[in-house]
Amino acid sequence: MTGRNTGELLLRVDDLHVSYGRVEAVRGVNLSVGAGQIVSVIGANGAGKSTLLAAVMGALPSRGTVEYGGRALRHVPLESRVAAGMTLVPERRELFGAMTVEDNLRLGAYTRRGAGDLDGVYARFPRLRERRTQHAGTLSGGEQQMLAIGRALMARPRLLLLDEPSLGLAPLIVREILRIVAELRASGVTVLIVEQNARAALAISDYGYVLEGGQVSAEGPASRLADDPAVVASYLGG
Template sequence: MMGFLRTANFNVSYGKIAAIRSMSIDMEPGRIVTIIGPNGAGKSTFLKALMGLLPFDGQAEFLGEPLQRHDVQYRVGKGMVLVPETRELFAQMSVRDNLLLGTFSRRRTGAASIREDFSRVFELFPRLAERASQIAGTLSGGERQMLALGRALMARPKLLMLDEPSLGLAPIVVREIFRVIAQLREMEVSILLVEQNARAALMTADHGYVLETGEVVLSGPAAELLHDPRIMRTYLGASAA
């Protein structure tokens, strides 16, 4: 059977410094897979390399096709979308225009299809509907994250890669973001989630990988990792006793 997303012996280096070493993951469609770990573990580096923003050695396949020979534009065309931790919105443009930019890779699909996507995003994020004409640079941090997610969804991604979606957000907003992420699984959006909030990530995901100093040190069903003594002690602030 054709794999959805697979890497094997995946390596990324910054000059002579190895940032990712022999990373292997296997992801099925329609699932949420999370990568957790401390700052500097290589989580964001892994996503950037998958997206084509950094070179890598080893194997990476998406929908059964090797990624290494293809650029970012090709990967976007295949259905890969990355929401970086910096969000990278167009601050001087309106919420609606930022969302419209998300449809660029499928601009030939027609107005009816794009209207349908606006409706879906506004249903997921009612606050964006209320602020559709507002300039993106005037939004709160939580609203900017919602807009970044909404813009990515306008591309109808096959694989949505989220880099630290809860970064810098208030707890009530974090809960809202993860509620939407869980909803997206019900809509059969496949999500690769990099997150420092290990508890929220593991409670939402189907499968998890723990990355430390560029290497996978633990992996398994997210529900099992959530109760693993080592994870509890290191990442959840709980006693392993």
Template sequence: MTALLAIESLSVAYGHVEAVSGVSLGVDAGEIVTVIGANGAGKSTLLNAALGLLPAAQGTVRFDGRDMAAVEAEDRVGLGLCLVAEKRELFGTMTVEDNLVLGGFRTERRLAAETLGAVFDRFPRLKERRGQLAGTLSGGERQMLAMGRALMSRPRLLMLDEPSLGLAPKIVADIFAIIADLRASGVAILLVEQNARAALNAADRGYVMELGRISIEGTSATLAGDPRIAASYLGVGHG
């Protein structure tokens, strides 16, 4: 079966500094895949390159079998590949509802209205605050809004960059419950996350990224049971 997202031998550089080096990974339809690693490992760069926000120095990104080399970022979104950035990038002086509507700007009007209703059903808190300025939301609400705005584009694969960053444990649990629910509804997920324990609990498979390269890959159960990963990322000592 062809992977929904297939990244092959991808390298990305900032000037003469290679941030991602020869990375290959895949995400199948209906699957949650996580990339874990320390801050600065190249995880966000990988996602930005997958969406076309950063140019690849070499390698390929294929979505649903199609080479994305000549496809602009906004057109990749139109094909069903979407990113929720770490900084969430909301329009703080616009209302919750207006932020969501912007997320569906490429969607036919009837479908956009239908999708907005579905987003409000999934995030009741956003519906309650639909007229509130996005800049006045709590951290958890902003993350929900960023995810809701991405869902307005009706993605087939949602890339999430550090969705739990800076959030209280209860909100983190809520966010990961939403991630599981999205997969159940048919949306594939590529999850970049420093909270390795939560990420591996949610994902089917995972990759460990270190210094711009994939160092280990496997099922989530295999990675969670690896002593090196337990010691480095799960806070479990050995020996």
């Protein structure tokens, strides 16, 4: 592990392995996320990024160590991880399309007593307030991503895991979504984001990892990775 985090270490992943049958999708990954940071994991499609997040969240079986807030999570089920302050926004968003925006949001607070932070979510995403009685399935792609993030925030997470939040969205909407993600850091939410859009992800991150073939091939401060010739050539378009 690197010694880069001088403050509280919120998430530590050590020698993580995830397999699908005989195929090892994640191989010996080490990473850490300091409290109050945005950390990005970049890499091509099929690099193992989504598998990594799912394993951290407890949605996939894995070998290795995952620690959250200093607590080992080996035998902690997904539901308990959510209750402890970890929340995942999946790549497919997994909204309930036949339910209203507000009902989808309220479902995000099921691990909390009361209604969660509905007013706070609406303040952050005014468009969701405007569409609160609209069915989620009728929203645009960008609005659905806002709803997926808003639903996760209803649980008042300490650690937000974001899986490809820019996928399928227009550049203008991507900028808006990632601007909001960057603002979450100021409100005390720590973020681990996996992205194919490396340039956008590194622009809002404190630290980054490059995943290739299920392994970390490079890591460093996000600004340094963004200037690394090998990273630029492979992921930043020249």
